[in-house]
Amino acid sequence: MEEETLSIYKASRTIKRRENSLYNALRSIYEDSIFVGEISQLWPDLPLIANLRCGLWYSPTFQSTCYFKSTDGHCNNWSFNTSRLNLHVAHLAGQKGGCIIVDSTRRGKRFPDSMSKTIPIWTCVLNCAIFNYLNKKHALGIDAGMDPDSVNWDCSLHLPLWVSQTEKAAIENQLEDWTKQLESCGADIPSLASSLRKPLRPLWISQKTVIWLNEVPDSDSWDFTPIILVSASSSNGVFQCKTTSEFSWNYIAGAGDDEESWARGLSPNLFWNNAYDIISSGPDLCNKNVADIVEKNRVYHAQRGHITPQVTVTPLKLLKYTDDFTDNEELPLHFGTEQFTEESTIFWLGSTNIAVGPTRLAENGFNVDCILNCSQELVSGCLKNHERYLHLPIVSSKFDRFSLLSNLASAVNFAKFNLIREKTLLVCCHNGEDISICVALAILTSLFDSGGSFDSGKSFSETCITKWEMRRRLVFICNFAINARPSRGNLKQVFNFLNGGRSSLVS
Numbered sequence: 001m002e003e004e005t006l007s008i009y010k011a012s013r014t015i016k017r018r019e020n021s022l023y024n025a026l027r028s029i030y031e032d033s034i035f036v037g038e039i040s041q042l043w044p045d046l047p048l049i050a051n052l053r054c055g056l057w058y059s060p061t062f063q064s065t066c067y068f069k070s071t072d073g074h075c076n077n078w079s080f081n082t083s084r085l086n087l088h089v090a091h092l093a094g095q096k097g098g099c100i101i102v103d104s105t106r107r108g109k110r111f112p113d114s115m116s117k118t119i120p121i122w123t124c125v126l127n128c129a130i131f132n133y134l135n136k137k138h139a140l141g142i143d144a145g146m147d148p149d150s151v152n153w154d155c156s157l158h159l160p161l162w163v164s165q166t167e168k169a170a171i172e173n174q175l176e177d178w179t180k181q182l183e184s185c186g187a188d189i190p191s192l193a194s195s196l197r198k199p200l201r202p203l204w205i206s207q208k209t210v211i212w213l214n215e216v217p218d219s220d221s222w223d224f225t226p227i228i229l230v231s232a233s234s235s236n237g238v239f240q241c242k243t244t245s246e247f248s249w250n251y252i253a254g255a256g257d258d259e260e261s262w263a264r265g266l267s268p269n270l271f272w273n274n275a276y277d278i279i280s281s282g283p284d285l286c287n288k289n290v291a292d293i294v295e296k297n298r299v300y301h302a303q304r305g306h307i308t309p310q311v312t313v314t315p316l317k318l319l320k321y322t323d324d325f326t327d328n329e330e331l332p333l334h335f336g337t338e339q340f341t342e343e344s345t346i347f348w349l350g351s352t353n354i355a356v357g358p359t360r361l362a363e364n365g366f367n368v369d370c371i372l373n374c375s376q377e378l379v380s381g382c383l384k385n386h387e388r389y390l391h392l393p394i395v396s397s398k399f400d401r402f403s404l405l406s407n408l409a410s411a412v413n414f415a416k417f418n419l420i421r422e423k424t425l426l427v428c429c430h431n432g433e434d435i436s437i438c439v440a441l442a443i444l445t446s447l448f449d450s451g452g453s454f455d456s457g458k459s460f461s462e463t464c465i466t467k468w469e470m471r472r473r474l475v476f477i478c479n480f481a482i483n484a485r486p487s488r489g490n491l492k493q494v495f496n497f498l499n500g501g502r503s504s505l506v507s
Contacts, residue, residue, distance in 0.1 A: 397489025
């Protein structure tokens with residue numbers, strides 16, 4: 001009986017591995033991307049934005065990214081997170097008359113909670129904050145560009161029909177508190193008010209949405225700024241086996257989710273650069289082709305001094321079937337419409353003389369006086385003068401809970417030495433999204449006053465830094481570094497440093 005139970009278990013695992021193969025995932029993404037492309041062509045003037053990280057797989061032509069978490073929209077866990085303001089999305093929508101955000105979700109759901117509730121909450125809170133700002137200016141007789149009453153500024157909460165009225169009422173009860181949080185966290189409400197001529201409002205489109213092509217409205221015809229939420233995957237709860245003239249494959253809804261468990265080192269950018277070869281190779285050769293592509297990319301970067309981990313995959317026990325396969329947390333000075341790539345960019349943090357970005361861009365002759373390199377990678381051809389270059393190989397809190405904390409004093413002292421001399425400083429890490437953001441946060445809090453002026457740490461020595469004050473500084477950084485996604489573990493280390501690291505700083 002025990003052997004029989006074990007056999008059933010093995011059989012179920014075998015079936016699951018066959019369904020969730022690498023080819024099935026990539027082919028599902030490829031098919032869903034066709035739908036995303038069709039929707040984007042209905043409003044070609046609206047920028048296409050990927051909700052990280054899952055959404056980034058579903059098109060090769062994103063203009064930007066955003067980061068709305070589904071957990072902020074879970075029932076009874078609703079949240080408006082000031083660490084993920086995504087203000088660049090509102091500015092971009094204001095400039096272009098709207099935007100299209102792409103994400104996907106697993107089988108059985110039409111939309112992820114990030115689209116059902118997180119983004120609707122976000123649009124409503126921003127609308128309320130802008131309305132309050134315009135009313136205050138209007139009451140003082142100051143011309144803010146428009147009268148909120150004259151444009152019928154909509155501050156109501158717009159949720160999809162499948163969200164119950166009870167849940168909607170519970171969310172509405174918290175909107176006022178969330179609006180106050182936004183207004184007090186240091187977010188640039190005046191710039192939002194100047195960018196948006198009409199209030200934000202979400203619209204939902206999935207593969208089940210019926211659209212009459214001869215009646216598609218122009219985005220300018222609406223009395224609101226549309227945030228079009230596109231759920232890329234089919235929500236059909238029935239297992240789908242699809243067949244072409246050459247191959248058969250199993251459709252996976254939300255295949256782009258949890259890429260660490262299936263992508264084998266492949267990134268969205270690598271996939272789209274080689275999509276035709278991967279898809280046309282079929283299930284039997286897919287794993288080998290992807291392994292070759294990932295390894296060639298690793299060698300390419302290694303030859304240029306980049307440290308890229310070699311992907312190793314534990315081989316599975318041979319099965320009878322030959323085709324078997326086995327936590328985070330954004331406003332630049334200019335919002336362009338150039339295509340988004342994983343190469344990202346370097347962001348200047350206002351007039352602080354500090355920039356943040358990925359290490360690989362520091363090698364391209366970026367015009368900066370000194371570099372603080374916080375990644376494992378070495379900057380080839382970097383400045384050898386120790387006063388102008390410092391390498392601190394900091395790792396994520398997932399691998400070392402104290403790596404960042406133990407290096408922050410050195411980082412702040414290096415920054416202080418150069419900023420006093422009015423030098424420009426680039427703080428870089430592997431992706432420019434997490435560790436470099438946290439290091440810049442520690443520098444700004446330690447060496448700048450609450451008004452953003454450099455004071456060599458005078459105000460820091462006289463102030464007790466609260467979590468709310470640190471959050472305000474983080475919002476300032478995210479106003480410029482739109483791809484900032486600092487992890488909770490690294491932010492905790494920064495907070496511990498700011499409340500216990502004064503003695504280690506050079507006076």
